[in-house]
Amino acid sequence: MQLAKQLFHTKDLDYVIRSAEIQDAEQLEKVRLQIDGETENMDRERGEAYLDAAAFERLIEEDAKSDRNLFLVAEANGQIAGFSRCEGSPLKRTAHQVEFGVGVLKQYWGHRIGRKLLESSIEWADGQGIRKMSLKVLASNEKAIELYKQCGFKVEGTLKMDKRLADGNYYDTVVMGRIPKL
Template sequence: MAVDLKRSGLPTDEQKRYRIKGHEVVLRQANPEDAKEVSKRLARVIQEGIYLDESPDTRPDVQKKRGEIEKIRDHDGMYTVVEVDGNIAGSAQLKRGSKGMSHHTAQFRTWLIPRYRGMGLGKKLLEYTLSWAKDHGIEKINLDVWDTNERAIGLYRKYGFRLEGRRRRQAVIEGKYVDEIFMARFL
């Protein structure tokens, strides 16, 4: 579902367009009307059971997802979707810390549905996120990732994220214990 940013009231400078491997790719700020498609795509990633610490029964319904998109934006955060040929393929979010003590920080979360992995979309989402964070006064981005997700860890390191901590044996994925890795980048 492509959105006309001029009609949506969103700043057009927060939209990026690319041509990647023959596909039209658009990164843009999510709007509440995206909630249904975002929920559907996110359910696909949750179903894999290897990247996100969620289960299908904890996934927010469309109304809650709509509220989440609005809340993140209302609290000076970023909720970005990546569209491939007009279909939402993933998202990236920056949830800011509370006003006052930690508003200069943000928690990063991202996901892509399987069909669109390996196209370089993760890099584009991360570059977009870093640029957006700098433009909006975020000084530190935090994230967590399972230690088995070596591809993501390599990408985060490439873009300047450093290890801040580890919770050993934090989860069981595919019958094996995995550590939760905490990384951060100062801007």
């Protein structure tokens, strides 16, 4: 699915939220790799489940054709600062829901880019008649959990000892969902 560009200004930063385009693929390859290395809040370590530019091109093409997928990028100063993706299922029993994921480069934290990517995704999902958005977040990422709650997500459960981080300790993952009011 494709969305129109949205312009934002916060903390002396102008940025655009828009649908990912084929020409973003090379930059997305680098940005995803960098984000994975900047925080342990992601599912992957840097280099794991690596997607090259060709894989991003395929993903962008597929998502643009689907009414159940949405791939957004945040662009600041001519560069991709972050991205988000909603992925739906072709299965009839789960076609009413999408899973949301987001990543923002550390240098852009604090500019509300993650929030705006989330809000744009929620607006899209509600407009598509999607009945549920879900996501997973490390229990230790309290800031993100609070943001998700502010945007209507509720805790649905906790996956105990779900991730093992660089410190060698195991961490819980919180499963959250948002069901719009009709």
